[in-house]
Amino acid sequence: MNGAVSREPEALPPPPEGESPAVQQVWGRVVRELADDLAIDAAARDRKGGLPFDEVSRLREAGLPALLNPPGPMRRGADWRTACAAVREIAAADGSVGELLGRHYALSWSGRFFSTPERAAALELRAVREQWLWAGSTAAPDTGAEPDLSLAPAGGGYLLNGSREIAAGVAVSDRLVLDAVCTATGDSLVVLVDPAHRS
Incomplete structure (x- = not known):
């Protein structure tokens, strides 16, 4: 099998109102x-x-x-x-x-x-x-599963702890979107993480 794929180009949908x-x-x-x-x-x-x-x-x-x-x-x-x-x-x-x-x-x-x-x-x-490329995953709240990530207040921000498997793009992404449980309040929060900054 070679790398060429034979396919018909897909027609884009009609433009929405306001888009030429x-x-x-x-x-x-x-x-x-x-x-x-x-x-x-x-x-x-x-x-x-x-x-x-x-x-x-x-x-x-x-x-x-x-x-x-x-x-x-x-x-x-x-x-x-x-x-x-x-x-x-x-x-x-x-x-x-x-x-x-x-x-x-x-x-x-x-x-x-x-x-x-x-x-x-x-x-x-x-x-x-x-030109960010986004990756990550967020879980639905109240699924009954034990949270795998937590956020602990630290200084003027939070420290993210734990580990999670993410399906695609982590190694090449510029930002990760993750959910974690705040250790101070118990709230489920969604955070934006720069994977280049480990601390």
Whole structure:
């Protein structure tokens, strides 16, 4: 089996209100070109294993980590339907990269899910500017399972303790989104962690 994958390019959904067809056509072309590039050596890379640093660089060069952010100054974003279509096309070419991108999109909205609109907007601007790739996992509260991560107040912040297996992207991510139980209050909190800073 060679690395080439034969597939029909996926049609992107109709543009949402406020998003021009020209913007969507640009994203469609960018996604197709990257998918074609990834498909050439996807099987060989999969057999070889290793960390996907090169693949993440290709995603960044194409601007795909910022795709789901709202359009506007310093943002080149689109909507969820467009992002999901992009994930499907990338996954058809390279399943591992598609999984990485899909998780990134879901987690990149963590600020909207768990914070104030002001903080979420500031976080998104920084993530776009610095081209963050997001990874991590959050558990549903009240599942009855023993918490695997805890947050202990320390100085002006918190110390994260414990361990968790995460499905994809940890070694190549810029930020991790994790849930942990605060040792002082017992509350379940969602935290943003820079994996480059261990302390």
